[in-house]
Amino acid sequence: MSYFVARALHVAADLGLADLVAEAPTAISAVARAAQCEERALARLLRVLSAQGIFDTDDATVRHTEASRLLRSDHPYSLRAFAQMFGLPVMWRSAEALTHSIRTGEAAAPVVFPEAGFWGYLADNPEHARIFDAAMASKTRGQIAGILSSYDFSGVASVADIGGGRGLLLSAIVQRHPE
Numbered sequence: 817m818s819y820f821v822a823r824a825l826h827v828a829a830d831l832g833l834a835d836l837v838a839e840a841p842t843a844i845s846a847v848a849r850a851a852q853c854e855e856r857a858l859a860r861l862l863r864v865l866s867a868q869g870i871f872d873t874d875d876a877t878v879r880h881t882e883a884s885r886l887l888r889s890d891h892p893y894s895l896r897a898f899a900q901m902f903g904l905p906v907m908w909r910s911a912e913a914l915t916h917s918i919r920t921g922e923a924a925a926p927v928v929f930p931e932a933g934f935w936g937y938l939a940d941n942p943e944h945a946r947i948f949d950a951a952m953a954s955k956t957r958g959q960i961a962g963i964l965s966s967y968d969f970s971g972v973a974s975v976a977d978i979g980g981g982r983g984l985l986l987s988a989i990v991q992r993h994p995e
Contacts, residue, residue, distance in 0.1 A: 826903025
């Protein structure tokens, strides 16, 4: 039943719950009011996430953990958009078609969204495209340091960042190795 945990994470990211929890323990009732949620249902969602180390809850309050802080919009390595992305219909419904992909070797998105596929879906859903772009940028921010420390670009004369979104990785490489 771990897909319920994943879905709980998507919902927490969509609702911006981590942004509503202070650094001190915060009343679940206050978070529920701010998020416009039913308090008991929200408490159950937070307990599911707490069991996974995402938030820490007791009967009436919720506190941040290192994992839940990554869901804050203002965290320098925020993964909120990344969690939201995996809850988008194009991802969720594609996962429903996993059997098709395994049996045929074909991607699921064109089967699930036959008129447009993955990229067409994003083109038709600008808010979901914004979440996807933000997710890719946040993922890149978290990987730049490891890439720069793992690969010696000093002898490289040209670098191309194909499909580079906002060019964050390319910018970091050029800043480190302006030559």
